[in-house]
Amino acid sequence: MSYIVLARKWRPQSFDDLTGQETVATTFINAIKRDKIVHAYLFSGPRGVGKTSTARILSKALNCTARQEGEPCGKCDNCKAITAGSYVDVFEIDGASNTGVDDVRELREAVKYAPSSGKYKVYIIDEVHMLSTQAFNALLKTLEEPPPHVIFIFATTEPKKIPATILSRCQHHSFRKIPKEKIKGQLKKIIEAEGINIQDMPLDMIARAADGSMRDALTLLDQASSFSENVTEKDLQVLLGLPETEMIKSLSAAILGGDINKTLTIIKDQADRGYDLRTLTRELLEHFRNLAIIKAAEDADSLLDFSAEETEEMRRECCNVGIEPLTLILNELLRLDGEVRSALNPRYILELGLLKISFVKGMTSINEVLKALEKADGGEVKEEKPSAEKKKAEAQPLTIEDAGQVPDVCAPEAGKAEVFEKESLWNSLVAHFDIQDHLLACKLAEAKAVELTERELVIGFNGGMSLLSDSITQNARAIEDILKKLSGRRLRLKIIPLPSKKTEQAQGISKEKLMAEPLIQSAIKILNSSILEVRALEKNGNSSESQK
Amino acid sequence: MAFKDIIGQENALNILKGLIAKGRVPHALLFAGEEGIGKKLAAINFAKALNCRGKVKGIDSCGACPSCVKINKLLKPETLITAGEGDDNLKEKIYMSHPDTALILPYKNEIRIKIIRTLEEHLSYKPFEGNYKIAIIDNSDEMNNETSNAFLSTLEAPAAKSIIILVSSKPGILLPTIRSRCQQVFFSPLPLKKMEELLREKVKGLDDEKLFLLSAVSGGRIGYAITEGLIEKRDSLLEKFLLMTGNPGKEIWEEREEMEEWFEWCQLWLRDIAVLKASGGTGLLINRDKREEMEGLASGASLKNIIELSEGLNKIKRVLDRNLNIAITVNHTSMLMRKMLGRQNVRDN
Numbered sequence: 015m016s017y018i019v020l021a022r023k024w025r026p027q028s029f030d031d032l033t034g035q036e037t038v039a040t041t042f043i044n045a046i047k048r049d050k051i052v053h054a055y056l057f058s059g060p061r062g063v064g065k066t067s068t069a070r071i072l073s074k075a076l077n078c079t080a081r082q083e084g085e086p087c088g089k090c091d092n093c094k095a096i097t098a099g100s101y102v103d104v105f106e107i108d109g110a111s112n113t114g115v116d117d118v119r120e121l122r123e124a125v126k127y128a129p130s131s132g133k134y135k136v137y138i139i140d141e142v143h144m145l146s147t148q149a150f151n152a153l154l155k156t157l158e159e160p161p162p163h164v165i166f167i168f169a170t171t172e173p174k175k176i177p178a179t180i181l182s183r184c185q186h187h188s189f190r191k192i193p194k195e196k197i198k199g200q201l202k203k204i205i206e207a208e209g210i211n212i213q214d215m216p217l218d219m220i221a222r223a224a225d226g227s228m229r230d231a232l233t234l235l236d237q238a239s240s241f242s243e244n245v246t247e248k249d250l251q252v253l254l255g256l257p258e259t260e261m262i263k264s265l266s267a268a269i270l271g272g273d274i275n276k277t278l279t280i281i282k283d284q285a286d287r288g289y290d291l292r293t294l295t296r297e298l299l300e301h302f303r304n305l306a307i308i309k310a311a312e313d314a315d316s317l318l319d320f321s322a323e324e325t326e327e328m329r330r331e332c333c334n335v336g337i338e339p340l341t342l343i344l345n346e347l348l349r350l351d352g353e354v355r356s357a358l359n360p361r362y363i364l365e366l367g368l369l370k371i372s373f374v375k376g377m378t379s380i381n382e383v384l385k386a387l388e389k390a391d392g393g394e395v396k397e398e399k400p401s402a403e404k405k406k407a408e409a410q411p412l413t414i415e416d417a418g419q420v421p422d423v424c425a426p427e428a429g430k431a432e433v434f435e436k437e438s439l440w441n442s443l444v445a446h447f448d449i450q451d452h453l454l455a456c457k458l459a460e461a462k463a464v465e466l467t468e469r470e471l472v473i474g475f476n477g478g479m480s481l482l483s484d485s486i487t488q489n490a491r492a493i494e495d496i497l498k499k500l501s502g503r504r505l506r507l508k509i510i511p512l513p514s515k516k517t518e519q520a521q522g523i524s525k526e527k528l529m530a531e532p533l534i535q536s537a538i539k540i541l542n543s544s545i546l547e548v549r550a551l552e553k554n555g556n557s558s559e560s561q562k
Numbered sequence: 563m564a565f566k567d568i569i570g571q572e573n574a575l576n577i578l579k580g581l582i583a584k585g586r587v588p589h590a591l592l593f594a595g596e597e598g599i600g601k602k603l604a605a606i607n608f609a610k611a612l613n614c615r616g617k618v619k620g621i622d623s624c625g626a627c628p629s630c631v632k633i634n635k636l637l638k639p640e641t642l643i644t645a646g647e648g649d650d651n652l653k654e655k656i657y658m659s660h661p662d663t664a665l666i667l668p669y670k671n672e673i674r675i676k677i678i679r680t681l682e683e684h685l686s687y688k689p690f691e692g693n694y695k696i697a698i699i700d701n702s703d704e705m706n707n708e709t710s711n712a713f714l715s716t717l718e719a720p721a722a723k724s725i726i727i728l729v730s731s732k733p734g735i736l737l738p739t740i741r742s743r744c745q746q747v748f749f750s751p752l753p754l755k756k757m758e759e760l761l762r763e764k765v766k767g768l769d770d771e772k773l774f775l776l777s778a779v780s781g782g783r784i785g786y787a788i789t790e791g792l793i794e795k796r797d798s799l800l801e802k803f804l805l806m807t808g809n810p811g812k813e814i815w816e817e818r819e820e821m822e823e824w825f826e827w828c829q830l831w832l833r834d835i836a837v838l839k840a841s842g843g844t845g846l847l848i849n850r851d852k853r854e855e856m857e858g859l860a861s862g863a864s865l866k867n868i869i870e871l872s873e874g875l876n877k878i879k880r881v882l883d884r885n886l887n888i889a890i891t892v893n894h895t896s897m898l899m900r901k902m903l904g905r906q907n908v909r910d911n
Contacts, residue, residue, distance in 0.1 A: 017585060017586045017587055017588065017589075019588045019589065019745075021743075022718075022719060060738070061738045061739040061741075061742040062742045108712070108714075108715040109711075110708070110711035110712040110713075110714060110715070111679075111712045111715070113708070140714075140715065141711050141714055141715075143711075144708065144711045144712070171738075171739055227742055229742050229743070230741075230742045233588075233742065233743075233744070233745055233746075236586070236588060236745060237577070237588075237745045237746075239586075240577075240580050240581050240584050240586040241576070241577050241580050242580070252573045252577075253577065253748075254748070255594070255595075255746075255748030255750065274840045274841065275840075275841050278837060278840070278841060278846050279846070282846055285751075285754070285778070285781070285782070286753060286754040286755075287753050287754075288570065288750045288751045288752050288753035288754070288756070288782045289750060289751075290595070290596070290748070290750055290751060291781075353876060355734070357826070357829070358826045359779065359780075359781040359829075359830070360781065361778075361781055361833070362829040362830050362832070362833035363829055363872075363876075365833050365836070365837065366829065366832060366833055366836055366868075366869055366872045369836050369837075369840055369865065369869055370869045372840075373866070
């Protein structure tokens with residue numbers, strides 16, 4: 015006989031055996047005692063929490079000849095036959111293999127006949143969410159008013175896929191994930207009966223890794239027990255493919271400490287030893303999630319499934335970090351987790367992401383900055399910075415000047431020149447070209463008229479658009495001709511790059527210059543910080559700085 | 563070929579040997595781990611060990627008995643006649659070189675419900691000449707929704723003496739209900755040292771730097787590392803990377819696939835540049851043989867910009883399949899690279 019896995023061997027056989035579904039069990043025991051059995055049930059819940067088992071127990075309880083207090087006896091012929099799956103009046107149908115309307119028609123035909131040996135005919139349809147819409151609809155009539163001897167039990171992991179018309183005809187029992195402690199309790203019972211040697215700590219790991227599913231827990235226990243005579247924590251890490259907890263801890267310490275070299279060395283080490291970096295990322299994410307919860311919630315102990323010592327250790331680990339940086343790290347790791355999963359080689363993405371995260375270390379939360387500012391001199395609330403115009407003036411006009419094409423001196427045609435505003439001149443130029451050369455007009459529209467003098471019209475492109483200037487220079491002569499027509503003057507076209515919002519504008523203000531500002535100096539003093547980067551604000555031209 | 567020939571998977575093999583030794587082989591297993599690290603090879607050898615008739619010392623296969631010889635043919639499935647031959651409705655194929663051992667490969671990236679029905683039938687018979695009926699499903703994450711759901715009941719309680727082995731490099735995609743019915747065995751990427759040894763053996767004429775490069779780039783996946791012309795590919799793609807920081811021209815990528823690949827590889831160089839910047843030393847480099855190029859690229863950029871560029875390129879990579887105009891993509895990417903790597907002053911000519 016081939017080996018029967020624990021999950022099958024230890025399938026619960028009575029309501030009492032059902033771990034973690036006490037509500038459901040009690041409901042059924044009472045219903046059976048009071049004879050309040052309805053004709054259709056729907057069981058929903060995640061994998062491995064006892065849906066199919068409950069369905070079988072219920073069908074046993076209904077057909078048992080020696081029922082005690084609502085529980086099936088497990089000894090009578092009927093009970094035995096149902097357990098073995100050979101009872102004639104209990105039909106277990108795989109909903110995923112019999113999805114069509116024809117299967118349902120067949121079922122409707124069969125439903126009419128009375129049970130041959132028991133009291134009820136029970137139809138258990140597993141994975142019922144896979145039935146087609148037509149199949150569901152064909153079932154509606156029967157489901158509403160079946161013959162009195164028929165009971166339907168549907169089991170599914172995805173109740174959302176069941177049509178509302180079916181849902182409203184069933185008594186819906188939703189099964190919950192089984193709490194970790196209950197899983198552990200049941201595992202203890204089983205290891206005793208099976209004579210499996212396993213310590214408490216690895217048992218805890220199994221219960222946690224099972225994530226609320228008894229079947230997952232038993233599958234793992236099965237594997238662990240055949241892997242080693244005396245199962246230890248290390249064995250389980252191997253089985254689960256998990257990185258060592260120590261490594262995760264030192265990695266998170268390196269990240270929180272902003273130690274780039276150590277972070278990179280740990281990753282290299284893991285890659286060299288052949289650890290799965292995708293799993294590592296997920297575990298790291300999990301770890302930081304735990305840290306964030308500990309930091310944010312007062313009753314973290316009850317939110318996390320950890321022992322008191324472990325929680326205490328994590329609390330120590332993050333005592334020097336604020337919730338803001340933790341949230342930032344967590345956000346970044348979440349993004350990383352997704353990207354690492356689809357990357358060809360997870361290592362590069364992970365390393366680049368961790369480098370990015372290392373910036374978090376240097377940040378000060380906005381609240382702290384504000385508090386510090388409030389404490390500082392009340393008068394110095396406003397931060398004055400060199401204005402954008404000043405910087406514009408500093409920006410060097412670069413490139414693009416077709417000197418050869420334009421005569422040096424262009425005399426304005428006396429008197430007749432209308433005085434154009436630079437903007438309206440530019441706009442009318444663009445409008446003019448819109449008819450002639452739409453493509454060029456689009457490019458021109460991206461530019462801004464900066465200055466209009468007697469002899470030149472200065473226009474500017476901001477950073478990214480500056481590549482358009484090439485094609486405008488090519489058409490400079492045509493443009494200048496039109497300009498002459500429009501303004502009555504000979505104007506030379508000059509193109510300068512406009513300081514872009516972020517970088518170029520900021521280049522204007524050097525760090526030294528900022529350092530010289532008395533306000534900044536005092537801010538640096540108060541915050542015990544240094545200037546990392548100078549950035550320009552978009553609208554009012556004031557600058558802000560990131561601080562360290 | 564036997565267990566002892568599978569390299570670098572001690573953990574996984576220990577688990578498998580333990581199962582056989584204790585006679586506790588479960589009816590459903592899931593071999594999970596990166597692509598190209600020997601999962602299928604292990605599955606086939608596991609099948610051999612289970613059905614071997616000339617057992618050496620009880621656990622490993624002998625490799626010489628008729629059963630082993632037959633199952634060994636599954637390593638080259640394309641040479642086999644399949645059970646589904648001639649049946650148009652059965653596009654997926656069940657490969658069988660031994661009456662009790664079947665290998666299923668996806669057809670056009672999909673495993674459809676018909677194949678599972680056929681498989682169920684196969685498993686329902688008693689073993690013909692071996693000890694177990696074994697089914698190996700490669701790339702099992704490619705089972706579609708109907709197939710997965712229909713497979714659940716078989717996977718939970720198949721006929722006696724059946725063993726189903728799912729192989730997947732993306733176990734996360736499998737339904738949780740499937741995963742929870744299988745004992746998962748994790749295969750890890752190969753350690754660097756093992757990779758270098760193995761490569762030295764398999765690919766001749768590589769110097770130490772190249773060996774290191776291949777092992778590091780492949781991330782411990784031997785199957786990928788021995789892809790022909792991997793180093794040449796790196797070289798040509800890196801050339802294009804350097805080209806992109808100047809004036810690339812329109813026709814830089816010959817075809818779409820190359821473009822996608824290029825974006826994938828960019829992360830490697832950006833990673834090297836960033837690591838150079840961050841650690842200040844060359845000890846952690848992967849492209850050791852291209853140290854100068856990397857240093858050159860790193861010189862004008864700040865760490866922050868490199869990371870920003872990496873994210874930018876990743877973003878482009880993700881939308882590549884939305885039919886981007888190639889010329890615009892080239893322009894945009896090149897601009898982004900010039901800006902982030904501090905090269906906006908490099909003039910085109």
